[in-house]
Structure formats: C-alpha cells, structure tokens
Amino acid sequence: MSAMKTRDIKTAEDAKRIVEERGLSHVKVGFFDIDGVMVGKYMQQKKFLSALEDGFAFCDVVLGWDSKDELYDNVQFTGWHTGYPDAPLRIIPDSCREIPFEGDMLLFMAEFEGEAEKICPRGLLRRILERGAKLGYDVSGSLEYEFFMFQETPESVREKGYRNLKSLTPDMMGYSMIRSSVHSELYHELISLSETMDFPIESLHTETGPGVLEAAIAVDDALAAADKGALFKTFVKIWAQRRGLMATFMAKWSPDCPGQSGHVHLSLKDHESGKSAFFDADKPYTMSDVQRHFVAGQQKLMPEFLAMFAPTINSYTRLIPGFWAPTEATWGVENRTTALRVIPGTDKSQRVEYRLGSADANPYLVMAAAIGAGLYGIEQKLEPDEQIKGNAYTVDHPEHQALPQTLWESAQRLKASKPARKLFGDEFVEHFAATREWEEREFRKHITDWELNRYFEII
Structure with a gap:
C-alpha cells in the first residue's frame, strides 16, 4: 500500500494511518483565537490518536486574553471568576498539512466545542x-x-x-x-x-x-x-x-x-x-x-x-x-x-x-x-x-x-x-x-x- 499524502486525509482513521506510517512521536495541533492568532502545541502520538476520537482540552484563557496575552477584565465567558478552566476542542482530520521545514512533521487544525463553540471564530463561520x-x-x-x-x-x-x-x-x-x-x-x-x-x-x-x-x-x-x-x-x-x-x-x-x-x-x-x-x-x-x-x-x-x-x-x-x-x-x-x-x-x-x-x-x-x-x-x-x-x-x-x-x-x-x-x-x-x-x-x-x-x- 502506497504512503498516504496529506491531501488524501478525510477521516480520523486516515489521520491515524498517516501519523503511524510516518512513525511520528509527536504531532503539531493548532487553532485560531478571536484575533486570528494561531496557538497550539506539539502533542504526543498516543494523546493525538486519542484526541482524534474523543477530542482534547485546552485552557480557555486563549479566548480570554488579547494579542499580547493580557487578560480581559470585561468578558463573561471566562476570567478569574471562572478560574480559566479547560475547554473542549475537536481535531479536524481533513486539515492535515505538511510543515516543509520540520521534516515529516504534520499539522492538524482544531476548533472549539461546547459552550466555547459559540465564540469560536471557525465555529461561527461554519454556522x-x-x-x-x-x-x-x-x-x-x-x-x-x-x-x-x-x-x-x-x-x-x-x-x-x-x-x-x-x-x-x-x-x-x-x-x-x-x-x-x-x-x-x-x-x-x-x-x-x-x-x-x-x-x-x-x-x-x-x-x-x-x-x-x-x-x-x-x-x-x-x-x-x-x-x-x-x-x-x-x-x-x-x-x-x-x-x-x-x-x-x-x-x-x-x-x-x-x-x-x-x-x-x-x-x-x-x-x-x-x-x-x-x-x-x-x-x-x-x-x-x-x-x-x-x-x-x-x-x-x-x-x-x-x-x-x-x-x-x-x-x-x-x-x-x-x-x-x-x-x-x-x-x-x-x-x-x-x-x-x-x-x-x-x-x-x-x-x-x-x-x-x-x-x-x-x-x-x-x-x-x-x-x-x-x-x-x-x-x-x-x-x-x-x-x-x-x-x-x-x-x-x-x-x-x-x-x-x-x-x-x-x-x-x-x-x-x-x-x-x-x-x-x-x-x-x-x-x-x-x-x-x-x-x-x-x-x-x-x-x-x-x-x-x-x-x-x-x-
């Protein structure tokens, strides 16, 4: 079976296969905040494969601070009054992309779920x-x-x-x-x-x-x-x-x-x-x-x-x-x-x-x-x-x-x-x-x- 290409990735199963084919220890996952700034992290393969099925969580402060990481004092969704809890995200399998200057590394995009989806920029466009x-x-x-x-x-x-x-x-x-x-x-x-x-x-x-x-x-x-x-x-x-x-x-x-x-x-x-x-x-x-x-x-x-x-x-x-x-x-x-x-x-x-x-x-x-x-x-x-x-x-x-x-x-x-x-x-x-x-x-x-x-x- 020939090696998968990123543009062939459509499903979570496809995403799992390409990550395993490449033998990646970690995968890069990112998403966009209210200002259009991309944030994210490297995720261990085991955690990434789990997140493909069940999603993952990320501190919702990324929806509660500005482009200089200064905390908003006037929003209701999150803040000191909520304790900045984690918010759920889902990985978007067909967003898979090569990062040409990082060897075989792959990038996947994610978007917020649950209550956070109501203010998630990508979720807004989808609606x-x-x-x-x-x-x-x-x-x-x-x-x-x-x-x-x-x-x-x-x-x-x-x-x-x-x-x-x-x-x-x-x-x-x-x-x-x-x-x-x-x-x-x-x-x-x-x-x-x-x-x-x-x-x-x-x-x-x-x-x-x-x-x-x-x-x-x-x-x-x-x-x-x-x-x-x-x-x-x-x-x-x-x-x-x-x-x-x-x-x-x-x-x-x-x-x-x-x-x-x-x-x-x-x-x-x-x-x-x-x-x-x-x-x-x-x-x-x-x-x-x-x-x-x-x-x-x-x-x-x-x-x-x-x-x-x-x-x-x-x-x-x-x-x-x-x-x-x-x-x-x-x-x-x-x-x-x-x-x-x-x-x-x-x-x-x-x-x-x-x-x-x-x-x-x-x-x-x-x-x-x-x-x-x-x-x-x-x-x-x-x-x-x-x-x-x-x-x-x-x-x-x-x-x-x-x-x-x-x-x-x-x-x-x-x-x-x-x-x-x-x-x-x-x-x-x-x-x-x-x-x-x-x-x-x-x-x-x-x-x-x-x-x-x-x-x-x-x-």
Whole structure:
C-alpha cells in the first residue's frame, strides 16, 4: 500500500494511518483565537490518536486574553471568576498539512466545542455557512492580502522601537518585474510553501509601497478559504522570520505608506443545480436578483459589522480617502473606490469583492460577516442603494452609509445590532464587542508620539 499524502486525509482513521506510517512521536495541533492568532502545541502520538476520537482540552484563557496575552477584565465567558478552566476542542482530520521545514512533521487544525463553540471564530463561520445551506446555497470564496516585508528581526524591531525599519526593497514599485526578478528566490520559496501547505497562491506581485507584496489565494469553499487565509498569514510570518526577515499584516504600519488590505471575493452556487446563483445573462451586469439582494445586505449591515472587518485601533488609520480603502458603505460595478465591487463575468466567475477589510482582520470573522450580511439581504429581499459610478470619495453620501470612525464606536454598533445577534448569536456579539472595547481602553493608557510632539512644549 502506497504512503498516504496529506491531501488524501478525510477521516480520523486516515489521520491515524498517516501519523503511524510516518512513525511520528509527536504531532503539531493548532487553532485560531478571536484575533486570528494561531496557538497550539506539539502533542504526543498516543494523546493525538486519542484526541482524534474523543477530542482534547485546552485552557480557555486563549479566548480570554488579547494579542499580547493580557487578560480581559470585561468578558463573561471566562476570567478569574471562572478560574480559566479547560475547554473542549475537536481535531479536524481533513486539515492535515505538511510543515516543509520540520521534516515529516504534520499539522492538524482544531476548533472549539461546547459552550466555547459559540465564540469560536471557525465555529461561527461554519454556522453561517450552514445557514446558507438551508437557503439552498453553497458559498465559495478567496482572500487576498497585502503585507510589508522588512530586513529586520523580532529583536531588531524592538531595539529600534519600531522606527526607521529597513524595508525589503525601497520606493513605490507596484507590479514591478524588476523587484520580483531580483528577489525571485523569495517569491519561489513562498509559492512553494503555499503549494505544500495547501494555501496555493493564485498571483503574487509587488504593491505600491517599499517592500510590500500582495498575494491572492486560490478560491475554495468558504470554510476552506478561511483556513487557507489564516494559515497563510501565520506561515508567511514564520517563513520570513526563518529567513532573517519580518512580515507584517498591520492595517497601516507607517503614515507615509498605503494601508494593507484583506479583500474577500465571494460567490454563491445553487446547491441542487450547481450553477451560479449570482449570474443572470438577461440582467444588467449579469447580476442576478440573488446577487443584488446579497450585495444589499452587505451594504446595509456594513456599518454595524465594521468591527469584524476593522478589529484593531490601527485598522482605522487605513480608512481614509485616497489610499485605496473605502470610507463609506458603497457599491459599484468594477469600481475600486467603492466598498463593494461587483465583478460581472460568467457562470463561473460572477462574484462580489468585499474591499473594506484590512489585513489585520481575522479571516474567519471577515468571511462570517461578509457572508452573513449577504444571506440576510437574500432572506429580507433587500435592495441596494444606487450604485456609485466614478470616484466614490468625491460623492455626497447619505447618512446611513457612514462608517464608524473608531473601534469603540464600531463595537457599540455591533453590540446594538439586531441582525448581528440573529446571525452570530448573543454570546459571540457580547464577547467580541467586549474584546474590542478592551482594545480601545488599552490604547487610551498610552501616550503617542503625536501627542508629545504636539503638546509637550506649547500647551
């Protein structure tokens, strides 16, 4: 019998066989927290094989602290008041992947069960997709990310106070053949990594900015697409650091450079026929009634769901006119100045691009919010506002298209959103909104360079 390949793994029995075939003493298991940060550990083979059948437990503090391991003081799910107990997780057999720089080591993903599943990002997306399935639709998606590369290390950036960092390459050279050819070894390594770890890159090129790249990940069903996006962000950072470099997915790392986006492309298929639910050859822009309602839902709920697309303090420094980031809840056809870009095509390519998200957002939450809002539009048969033709930044917009300007405001809008509670559940909305309020409060404890420069002497 030939040796199993990771992409052949579908069941717990398959997973058991490949681990035993390779004679692994330990297996790597990881999952994603509320901020989209991957956590996990090496698990002894015997324990892993047991966990395949019965699950395993992990301290629920990973759902009760922020991206700096600071404990939330305002969430109900876990905390000192609960004693930070273990929460159950299940291993996802078909998530098996090679880790090319760890010999025969295998990586498996996991997700929370029980009460923790109500706030688990991957679990949330799965529930949204089940909602779509009940409506008769299968959802496909893909993510594309911009990220800056630096000739720095975790030690050097701290020594420099994150100032005067040396970018991988200088100057603004979007789509540069020079840059991608001079550094072709890097590009080839990243492409190879993406193929081996099953988050294949469809296109890779420089973007406008010193050392910035953009990668479009190949389309897949929406849950797998979110897995690919989350793993891509994690392992790009790992790959870069192993090469003595650093990659950042901050929404905006410098006031002198454009921000970094995390766009998502979505399409729906009719489950029975397998045909596009978005494509109608007889309608303007080949845009079906279903796609129109889907876009309308996304547009209507964008201000209420913004915290899921712009989850950090830094996210809001990107949402300014003239830097390729949308500033209102707008839509247009093949218009990159709007928040929603309808892309006409064929039965295979008709889709919508949700352009609001920044690279720092959790892929599972971005997908859940973008799809959930669209399904809500279909359910309610909503109609979009008039599309924007031309420059969306120069158009006077109705008040309801305005987006929250701060993370705190976004958290309040999410908390007050009845559609959010209907789609995502009270437990998730309360928990996530509280984590964003915490993030804002943590920021308020600090004095920025701007404040010192502006007020220290003159006021």
